[in-house]
Amino acid sequence: MKYQSQAVAKPYFVAAIGLFVAQILFGLIMGLQYVIGDFLFPEIPFNVARMVHTNLLIVWILFGFMGAAYYLVPEESECELFSPKLALLMFWIFLAAGALTILGYLLVPYAALAELTGNSLLPTMGREFLEQPTITKIGIVIVALAFLFNIGMTVLKGRKTVITLVLLLGLTGLAVFFLFSFFNPDNLVKDKFYWWWVVHLWVEGVWELILGAILAFVLIKTTGVDREVIEKWLYVIIALALITGIIGTGHHYYWIGTPDYWQWWGSIFSAMEPLPFFMMTVFAFNMVNQRRRNHPNQAAVLWALGTAVMAFLGAGVWGFLHTLSPVNYYTHGTQITAAHGHMAFYGAYAMVVLTIISYAMPMLNGRTAANSGKSQVVEMWSFWLMTVSMVFITLFLTGAGVLQTYMQRYTDNPQPFMVVQGRLELFYWMREVAGLVFLVGAVLYIISFFVGGEEPEQA
Amino acid sequence: MAQTFTKSMARNIFYGGSVFFFLLFLALVFDTESGLPQSDNRAAITDDVARGKLVWEQNDCVGCHTLLGEGAYFAPELGNVYKRFGNSTDAIKAFIASRPKEGVPGRRSMPQFNLSEEDLNAVAEFLKYASEINTQNWPPSIQG
Numbered sequence: 020m021k022y023q024s025q026a027v028a029k030p031y032f033v034a035a036i037g038l039f040v041a042q043i044l045f046g047l048i049m050g051l052q053y054v055i056g057d058f059l060f061p062e063i064p065f066n067v068a069r070m071v072h073t074n075l076l077i078v079w080i081l082f083g084f085m086g087a088a089y090y091l092v093p094e095e096s097e098c099e100l101f102s103p104k105l106a107l108l109m110f111w112i113f114l115a116a117g118a119l120t121i122l123g124y125l126l127v128p129y130a131a132l133a134e135l136t137g138n139s140l141l142p143t144m145g146r147e148f149l150e151q152p153t154i155t156k157i158g159i160v161i162v163a164l165a166f167l168f169n170i171g172m173t174v175l176k177g178r179k180t181v182i183t184l185v186l187l188l189g190l191t192g193l194a195v196f197f198l199f200s201f202f203n204p205d206n207l208v209k210d211k212f213y214w215w216w217v218v219h220l221w222v223e224g225v226w227e228l229i230l231g232a233i234l235a236f237v238l239i240k241t242t243g244v245d246r247e248v249i250e251k252w253l254y255v256i257i258a259l260a261l262i263t264g265i266i267g268t269g270h271h272y273y274w275i276g277t278p279d280y281w282q283w284w285g286s287i288f289s290a291m292e293p294l295p296f297f298m299m300t301v302f303a304f305n306m307v308n309q310r311r312r313n314h315p316n317q318a319a320v321l322w323a324l325g326t327a328v329m330a331f332l333g334a335g336v337w338g339f340l341h342t343l344s345p346v347n348y349y350t351h352g353t354q355i356t357a358a359h360g361h362m363a364f365y366g367a368y369a370m371v372v373l374t375i376i377s378y379a380m381p382m383l384n385g386r387t388a389a390n391s392g393k394s395q396v397v398e399m400w401s402f403w404l405m406t407v408s409m410v411f412i413t414l415f416l417t418g419a420g421v422l423q424t425y426m427q428r429y430t431d432n433p434q435p436f437m438v439v440q441g442r443l444e445l446f447y448w449m450r451e452v453a454g455l456v457f458l459v460g461a462v463l464y465i466i467s468f469f470v471g472g473e474e475p476e477q478a
Numbered sequence: 479m480a481q482t483f484t485k486s487m488a489r490n491i492f493y494g495g496s497v498f499f500f501l502l503f504l505a506l507v508f509d510t511e512s513g514l515p516q517s518d519n520r521a522a523i524t525d526d527v528a529r530g531k532l533v534w535e536q537n538d539c540v541g542c543h544t545l546l547g548e549g550a551y552f553a554p555e556l557g558n559v560y561k562r563f564g565n566s567t568d569a570i571k572a573f574i575a576s577r578p579k580e581g582v583p584g585r586r587s588m589p590q591f592n593l594s595e596e597d598l599n600a601v602a603e604f605l606k607y608a609s610e611i612n613t614q615n616w617p618p619s620i621q622g
């Protein structure tokens with residue numbers, strides 16, 4: 020570790036991993052409820068498990084992004100963080116706010132939580148992914164502003180690199196678009212229209228900048244390839260991401276009461292959205308092939324390559340699968356969507372956070388560059404277990420989704436939703452089994468950091 | 479990449495392209511806003527419907543159901559439930575009001591929300607309003 024203040028990244032990373040495991044547990048609860056309908060009912064109804072699952076996901080990814088910024092910005096800027104104290108304070112505030120919110124979901128009925136937190140004063144709750152009480156949302160904004168200030172001041176006082184610039188742009192965009200979560204008109208169509216400015220413009224917009232920046236940082240460090248080359252790639256990738264992704268928002272405007280021309284705009288632009296993800300894969304493999312040295316942390320290199328490939332598969336391929344409006348007409352809001360959502364979120368954002376943690380954690384734990392060979396073997400097992408089981412989760416959900424689409428919507432004799440779901444049980448059982456394997460992989464990831472031994476030689 | 483394609487060219491494409499397409503997006507958004515009154519059924523948004531939307535949100539119905547295809551995939555689509563239930567808000571109200579507290583053994587269950595008569599009525603009116611939004615003929619079948 021070159022700068023002492025990089026150490027504030029550690030609690031962020033630890034919290035991220037802890038919440039990740041909790042997220043998986045709630046996923047498994049829902050997976051069981053899919054087949055044993057009244058499992059944990061009425062104690063933990065499905066919707067409660069779901070908001071815990073998805074909100075934990077977002078929170079741990081945000082912890083990961085913030086940890087990544089605290090780790091890499093001082094190193095890129097070649098100076099200490101502006102205020103490590105502020106970073107630690109914000110860590111505890113964010114963790115406390117997150118924990119309280121999750122406890123609120125689990126301990127009181129949602130309607131009571133809404134009343135308790137005065138939702139009717141400024142109603143923002145009860146929309147997918149944005150279930151947090153308004154007060155929590157305000158807390159998120161405050162934490163985000165303090166974080167941006169801290170990172171921004173550090174960037175200003177130190178060396179300015181393309182990586183820090185792109186990261187900062189992405190993080191600023193993240194905060195700005197989150198503000199749309201406060202816009203919730205009575206008009207359902209408008210509500211939905213601007214809801215996507217948070218969700219889509221995050222994952223298919225500004226988050227891609229963050230993804231690209233973190234990946235570029237890890238690749239520079241582990242391959243030793245010339246910064247000029249990597250920065251050029253980074254610009255091309257994020258240019259493609261925004262050029263296709265902004266108007267690509269239109270792929271959510273087909274059937275929600277918006278004008279029909281969105282079917283053209285949305286289909287054409289979102290059909291090009293796989294390009295930046297494809298470029299990212301080419302980029303990552305190219306850089307590793309042109310490496311000037313063999314970094315001792317081979318697990319981190321594996322994660323970096325895996326991120327690029329899985330992001331392309333989950334976002335690019337599975338996104339393309341249902342993005343053209345004539346296809347989406349049938350698949351909209353089915354298990355196909357769930358399949359894509361899982362692989363894309365895991366492949367792009369979960370994996371990039373696991374990548375930077377894999378790269379940074381050995382240094383944060385006082386090592387020079389890497390964990391022992393034995394530890395890395397365990398970590399690589401965790402990589403393959405999680406990644407392969409996520410591929411299977413995606414395949415099983417896709418199978419379920421194709422059948423659902425056919426039986427409920429496509430055939431001449433469409434069956435009711437609940438009847439169709441009953442016919443898909445086998446797929447849901449297989450998804451649950453794959454989910455258990457995924458959990459084993461996540462636990463191994465944690466264990467790998469506790470496997471001791473000498474560092475491998477710098478080659 | 480070839481030497482003739484420099485980093486500053488890549489940077490300019492990024493800034494120029496992003497700004498251009500963001501502005502184009504905003505232009506489309508403005509046009510959409512002016513076209514929405516024809517398709518979003520806003521004339522039907524009464525006080526009851528607005529209240530129904532709040533009831534919908536404060537009970538997190540979207541955590542199990544989809545509405546116009548967005549939400550969760552655990553329970554039936556509700557954007558067209560008014561039509562599926564024979565254009566009847568009474569049938570919707572009866573369904574919601576009759577959910578057993580302890581669920582249906584072995585079956586995916588919907589909670590008993592103990593809604594007041596006003597709230598029950600409001601959420602049913604909200605679902606009726608939603609079913610009359612012009613969704614370009616989505617969903618493909620009455621089963622949602």
Ligand code: HEM
Pocket residue numbers: 147222223270271289290292293330333334335337338339340341342343347350351352353356359360361363364367368547548549
């Ligand atoms: C890493 C990037 C991405 C992530 C994390 C992601 C995630 C998601 C998630 C979670 C949903 C479900 C939203 C909801 O609950 O309603 C969704 C929907 C969708 N995504 Fe992505 N996505 C990504 C990239 C893409 C790309 C590149 C495409 C197109 C090529 C795409 C096409 C779609 C479409 C068409 C839907 C709507 C599905 C429906 O109609 O039900 N996504 N995405």
Ligand code: HEM
Pocket residue numbers: 042043046047048049050053069072073076356357360361364365369450451453454455457458549550551552
């Ligand atoms: C490993 C076991 C997991 C299981 C069994 C599981 C199960 C589920 C279930 C049942 C849902 C709700 C689907 C519905 O609305 O009906 C869901 C939603 C979701 N999960 Fe998971 N999950 C798991 C892991 C993960 C992981 C690792 C991620 C991401 C890194 C993830 C991301 C999501 C997202 C983004 C949604 C919302 C999807 C959408 O709206 O389309 N899950 N999950």
Ligand SMILES: [Fe+2]
Pocket residue numbers: 219223267268270271
């Ligand atoms: Fe999207």
